[in-house]
Amino acid sequence: MSFDGYKTVIKEGDSVILYLTINQYYILEAKNTAVSKKGATVQNIFQTPYGPIICGDLIGKLYGTKIQLKKGWAYVLQPTPEFWTEILPHRTQIIYSTDISMILFYLELKPTSIVVESGTGSGSLSHAIIRRIKPSGHLYTFDFHETRAEVARNEFKDHGLGEYVTVQTRDVCTNGFGKEMENKADAIFLDLPQPWLAANYTTQVFKKSGGRLCSFSPCVEQVQKMCAALSNLGYQDIQTVEILQSQFSVQKKKMSVLNLNILKTQNDGKCEKSEKEYVNFITSVLPNSLPGHTGYLTSATFPPCY
Ligand SMILES: C[S@@+](CC[C@H](N)C(=O)[O-])C[C@H]1O[C@@H](n2cnc3c(N)ncnc32)[C@H](O)[C@@H]1O
Incomplete structure (x- = not known):
């Protein structure tokens, strides 16, 4: 529920990030009950390496609260597209936050942007696009895999994002994006x-002002x-980049x-050997491993055609 903007208090049914460490966080629902694998209604308890948490107890707590667990503690945080990308159920390969940040930049997205995406996949990128373009923009996302499209549609709805996104089942390589998408998109x-x-069908989709x-x-x-x-379709400013994020330590x-202050000058004008001194300082060290390849990002401008 709470992907749609920031909230103060956790309400019944809200999604909550249970943050243990930088590498250990989970998403859970602030609900008193859950349905077991056997179909029975049971108390909603979430198991963590630091002990169980009764999800219903989170209702009424403030986002950001520190929660005591049996063997440690956790923070309850707002869900964000960045957290979601790390923990979402993978139905396909997904795009990760480093590439996502550059995609949003290359597409020049802003609130009001109308965006067309294919394929929807696991909805990793879609969540970030929606956050950038809402409340007055819209995402039209296409996937030819019926189940994937259906699951993504339900997920967006569950996350309170349904009004900002339309999911359609369609093979965009064979059938394009449909008549109703003509002259609609900014990106x-x-x-x-x-x-x-699919690129063959994109030129009809852009607004007359290009994109x-x-x-x-x-x-x-x-x-x-x-x-x-x-290039054949008349796109300009075509460029391809590979984004490799290397994290310094x-x-x-x-x-x-x-220490120049304790250098002594001798009679013959030469300097005596100075005493050794040490300083502590903070520095950044090159990473031990090279960042892995994810993919290439090709971006281009479709010029206006009035
Ligand atoms: C790698 S996944 C997309 C992942 C997505 N960007 C994300 O971040 O979660 C590629 C998706 O494209 C869909 N797809 C492949 N060919 C397609 C086509 N011709 N028309 C529509 N969707 C297609 C697949 O079903 C798959 O779900």
Whole structure:
């Protein structure tokens, strides 16, 4: 329920992030009861490595509260697209937050933007798009896999985002985006195995004022075909980037320095060896491992056609 904006108090049915550590967090529902695997109504208890939590007890608590567990403690936090990307049930490969941040930037999204996306997949990117464009923008997202589209639709509804998104089952590579999408979009995003086929239908989808397109592909051969297709279709500013996030480690270090104040000048004008001194300082250290490849982002501008 509470993906739609920030709240102070946890209400019955709200989604809550139970944050144990930077690498350990879960999503749960603030509800007194749950349905067991056997179909019986039971008390809603969530098990964590630090002990169980009775989910109904969260109702009425403030977001941000520190909760005592049997063997430790946790914070109850607002759900965000970033948390969701880390813990969502994977139905497909998903796009992660580093690439997502650049996709939102390349698409130049803002509240009021009308965005077309395919495929919907597990809805990882869709959650971030919706947060950026609401309350007056809209996301039209297409997936040809009926069950995936249905599950995503229900998930958006459960998260209180239903009014900002329309999920459609459609093969956009064969059938395009449909008559009703003509001259509607400010931005188009494609995460498909053959995006160049869908690209053929994108030019009708943009508003007369043009817009921005971005496509995610894991392989460079896909990128080559996509860039060629975009160029043939009249797209401009075509560029492809690979976003590799390398995380530096911030560490305390000790270093010996020359203390010029205690240098003594001898009769012959030479300096005596100085005494060693050490200073503590904070520095950042290069990461031990190289960041892994996720995919290439190709972005382009579709020019206005009045
Ligand atoms: C990698 S997933 C997308 C993941 C999504 N971007 C996310 O962040 O969760 C690709 C999706 O595209 C869908 N798809 C593949 N070909 C398609 C087509 N021709 N038309 C519509 N959807 C398609 C698949 O069913 C799959 O769900």
